[in-house]
Amino acid sequence: MTPTQITGGSPRPHSLLNSGLVVLNPSTELAQAVYDHLYTSPLVPAWSFPDQDLLADCFKGKWKPLPWCYNALKTLMLIHKPLWRDEEIRCLHYILADKPWHARVSKEGAGDYDKAHQWWWDRLELLGAEMRKSNSEDWNVIMANVAQV
Structure with missing residues (x-):
């Protein structure tokens, strides 16, 4: 089973990490980078699903979807x-x-x-x-x- 490829023309949900099922074990440095992104991103007020939007924005282009x-x-x-x-x-x-x-x-x-x-x-x-x-x-x-x- 191959997951859908994410392209520039993909619907918005295709670029979101679904945090309803996510397991994270970041290093101290990576956790700090996520916190820093949360505290400094100008996009925060526009996020509809803050947890998912934070992860999708912070890790944009650095993750792949599962089927x-x-x-x-x-x-x-x-x-x-x-x-x-x-x-x-x-x-x-x-x-x-x-x-x-x-x-x-x-x-x-x-x-x-x-x-x-x-x-x-x-x-x-x-x-x-x-x-x-x-x-x-x-x-x-x-x-x-x-x-x-």
Whole structure:
């Protein structure tokens, strides 16, 4: 799977880093450079998505996008049905306010995103089985933030 090439004529979202799924471990120097950019860029007041716009502006031309399946927005299941393939998803982005951990769904779910939300619950069950063997305190912290019904 090849990601879309970003060109000067690409739509604006193609040039944005989606910070809904980002892991950073910068050196002290790189972190300081990001802070400096934030504090000095004249573009800050115009940013619609400050975290994403900061990263996209600061690292312009220094990053490459991953294919969509590494940040698959759950809404694509409906909006782009011909593109969506369950088996290709590597990381599902639970975009919008309706998060799976807010409420359990039935295994036979009838809602638009119940299938994707059930995937989250299935993975939580696997994680719980593993974590309860070694560290119940950490598992209790996770479960304090998850719907119980």
